Amino acid sequence: MKLSELIEQTLLLVKPDGVKRGLVGEIIKRLEATGLKLVAIKMVKPTKELAEKHYPERRREFIEGMGKKTLENYKQLGINAKENLGTDNPYEIGLIIRKWLVEMIADEPVVAMVFEGPLAVSLVRKIAGNTLPYLAQPGTIRGDLSFDSSALANLQNRAIKNLIHASGTKEEADYEIPLWFTKKEIISYQRAEEKIML
Numbered sequence: 001m002k003l004s005e006l007i008e009q010t011l012l013l014v015k016p017d018g019v020k021r022g023l024v025g026e027i028i029k030r031l032e033a034t035g036l037k038l039v040a041i042k043m044v045k046p047t048k049e050l051a052e053k054h055y056p057e058r059r060r061e062f063i064e065g066m067g068k069k070t071l072e073n074y075k076q077l078g079i080n081a082k083e084n085l086g087t088d089n090p091y092e093i094g095l096i097i098r099k100w101l102v103e104m105i106a107d108e109p110v111v112a113m114v115f116e117g118p119l120a121v122s123l124v125r126k127i128a129g130n131t132l133p134y135l136a137q138p139g140t141i142r143g144d145l146s147f148d149s150s151a152l153a154n155l156q157n158r159a160i161k162n163l164i165h166a167s168g169t170k171e172e173a174d175y176e177i178p179l180w181f182t183k184k185e186i187i188s189y190q191r192a193e194e195k196i197m198l
Helices: 016-021 025-033 047-054 060-077 081-085 092-103 120-128 141-145 150-155 170-180
Strands: 007-014 037-044 110-118 164-166
Touching: 007 025, 007 170, 016 025, 016 110, 016 120, 025 037, 025 110, 025 120, 025 141, 047 092, 047 170, 060 081, 060 150, 081 092, 081 150, 110 120, 110 164, 110 170, 120 141, 120 164, 120 170
Parallel strands: none
Antiparallel strands: 007 110, 007 164, 037 110
16 A cells, blocks of 8 residues: 555535634644645535535435434433434434534535545544534544534524534545535645655
8 A cells, every 4th residue: 555545635614603603723723733734725605505415315324324323312311302303213313404404504604625634534533523512522623612412403403513524434525525626726735744744
C-alpha cells in the first residue's frame, strides 16, 4: 500500500446551529490542529433540493440507523417511542428525522468544507464525537460544545442540534463532496508541517 492510498477527502458541514452560535472558527481550529488540511470552504444557504439530495430517502441504512439510535436513546431515558412518535419502526422514525434534517439545513446558513489527510473520514468522525451530543466524549466537538439528544429534539419536532455533519464513510464522502463543491473549488496545496507529520 502507498501513502497516497491512505489520503482521503471528507465533507464537513457546520450546520445552522453551529454557524449561528459562532463556532465555525473553533471547529476549523480543532480539525486543522490535528493536521487535517482544509482544501475547500464556503458559506451557503442550501436549497431544499440540495438538502434532499444530501439526505436522500434511498439511503435506507442511514435512515434506519437514525431510527435505531433514537430507539436506543428512548430506551435509556424510559420514553415510549410509539406514544411519542406514533411508531417504533426504526425506518419510519428515520424518515421523520430525515424530514427534520432537510428542514433544518434548507435555506439556513451552512459552512461547507472539505478536509484532506490520512484516513480523514474516520479521523474527522472521531474528532466530531457521537452524533448524539449528550453521549459524545469530552474533548470532541459535540462533547464539548453541545448537549442535545434524540429525546429533546424529538419532543420539539426538530433535528438534533449537533453542530456538524461529517461524512460517515469514504463512499459517503465521494457522494457528498460533489453535491457541495465543483472540482475547481477544491484546492491542492502543501501545508508547512506535512513534511514533518508525513
